[in-house]
Amino acid sequence: MARIAVIGAGMGAMATAARLATAGHRVTVYERTASHGGSVGGFSREGFGFDTGPGLLHLPAVWRDFFVKTGKEPLERSVTLTQVDPSSRHVFADGTAVSLPNASRGGVVSALDAALGAGSGERWGEFLGRARVAWERSRRPLLEEPQPATGSPSHEDPYPALRRGLLRRGARTLGEAGERELGDPRLAALLASYATVYGLDPRTAPASAAVLPYMEQTFGSWYVAGGIRALADAVHARCLARGVRFVFDCAVTGVETRDGRAVGLTTAGGAVEADAVVSGAPVPSLYEEQIVGWERQDEWPHWQSRVRTGRVTVLLALRGPRPGDTAHRTVVHADGTAGEWDAVTAGRVARRPTVTVLRPDDPLLRPDDAHEAVTLTATVPAVPAAGTSWAEAGDGVADLMVAAAERAVPGLRGRILWREVRTPDDVAAATGSPAVPPPALAGAAGALLPAANTSPLPGLYFAGGWAHPGGGLAHAGMSGALVSGLIVEGSGFRGSQ
Structure with missing residues (x-):
């Protein structure tokens, strides 16, 4: 039985902690804030409730596996999970709208043909066929297997782009794939939106980002009653049931080493001895804040390029009931992808940004049926242009988002x-x-590959969104499975079978 110290109580860290405790280890989680869940947060006021992080769950099989492996119970015993249908509604710049059914490729093809014209659905379907090839080529190395701490072989872009033009060159970015292969600016905008929601500029994101719409449209979109925050609460409860100990309001100030190996932590309360340390904190912060001490920056582990985008989230308490035919999620598209990302690159927000509107039909999130809780999100620069701050710019950006969202929610401001x-x-x-x-x-010369789960410092492991296999709820759960496997089985662990 080993002593495991975990930094942070985010989803990846908790997924690791529960699996290790199930394997018989003594696990303690040290969280600098007063609660668990990390970016999967919630906000409530006057009977209204909102998710402040992700609002939908994709690839629920990851969390089903977690609950079975840590307690032989189905996920649905801990949370109420329902498929969202339609999966999403899209309102394009020209006013055209289309609702895409959940996890139905044939239904999506039909919906696109009806809304955008004959042949639109076929072109989208053919694109998803190529995206499936990229998924099958990259799924195991990018999701299911541990990555070596010294680098990864997954730099080559697996997307089989169509080769057209005099030079017979295929698309090298997701934006190019949309322009060259889809034949309709609205389809190209639809594709670009799957990158934008993750903070990726489709003009520079690798063509392999085609796996993002493929995953969603193949495996579906799911909603957790009470909001995704309820999933974080269920994971925390599972940790407690397995004997994981939590210490909140406890910042970790250092990783203790001895003989070139991690042997514990330093907190405000003193030193903590451990046989292994798992960090769910952002990997750059560990090194830049000297929580892990290295004399030379070239000794630091590889991680994804620094995040240059963030999100503004606007939580709206509305008078008036939610109409019965309302889509759970509507994406209101910007006037143009290039203009929107030119603004973000310059540290600004376009006057009509892409806005995702979430309108869950959930009585747990509203005081009564005469009111509605709505959440708006938009991708924005992490740091605004010089001379401004988010304290100054936040309300102005929120106004732009509300104005854009009125295309999906008529009369919203009133x-x-x-x-x-x-x-x-x-x-x-x-x-x-x-x-x-x-x-x-994959692709992009490895810039979008996160840190490996094993660090250059023996005994220190990385979990969560900054670690392999990257950000997202499902990916956080996968990181927990990978890190626990590496600790329990050692270097011979090769991932799920």
Whole structure:
């Protein structure tokens, strides 16, 4: 029985802790804030409830596996899980709208043909066929197997782009794939939105990002009653049931080493001895804040390129009931992908940004049926342009988002009772980073590959969104399975079979 010290109580860290405790280890989690869940947060006021992090769950099989492996109980015994249908509604810049059914490729093809014209669905379906090839080529090395601490072989882009033009060159970015292969600016905008929601500029994101719409449209979108925060609560409860100990309001100030190996932590309360340390904190912060001491920066582990985008989230308490035919999620598209990302690159927000509108039909999130809780999110620069701050810019950006969202919620501004605005600064204060990185993606010369789960310092392991296999709820759960496997089985662990 080993003593395991875990830094942070985010989803990846808790997934690791529960699995290790189930294997018989003594696990203690040290969290600098007063609660668990990391970026999977919640906010409540006057009977209204909101998710402040992700609002939908994809690849629920990951968390089903977690609950079975840590207690032989199905996920659905801990939370109420339902498929969202339609999966999403899209309102394009020209006013065209389309609702995409959940986990139905044929249904998506039909919906696109009906809304955008004959042949649109076929082109999208053919694109998803190529995305499936990219998924099958990269799924195991990028999701299911541990990565070596010294680098990864998964730099080559697996997307089989169509080769057109005089030079017969295929698309090298997701944006190019949309322009060259989809034949309709609205389909290209649809594709770009899957990158934008993860904070990726489709003009520079590798073509392998095609796996993002493929995963969602293949495995579906799911909602947890009470909000995704309820999943974090269930994971925390599972940790407690397995004997994991939590110490909140306890910042870790250092990783103790001896003979070139991690042997514990330093906290405000003193030193903690451990046989292994698992960190769910943002990997850059461990080294930049000297929590892990290395004399030379070239000794630091590889991680994804620094996050340059974040999210503004606007929580809206509305008077008036939610119409019965309302889509759970509507994406209101910007006037143009290039203009939106030119603004973000310059540290600004476009006057009409892409806004995701979440309108869950959940009585647990509203005081009564005469009111509605709505959440708006938009991708923004992590740091605004010089001379401004998020304290100054937040309300103005929220106004732009509300104006854009009225294309999905007519009369929205007249229904607002109150609103709460959360900027990247608020997220950084709560989690240590303005945003969670995107899932691991092949290509881009390895820039979108996260840190390996094993660090250059023996005895120190990485879990959560900054570690393999990257950001996202499902990926956090996968990191827990990988780290626990490496600790329990050692270097011979090769991932799920």
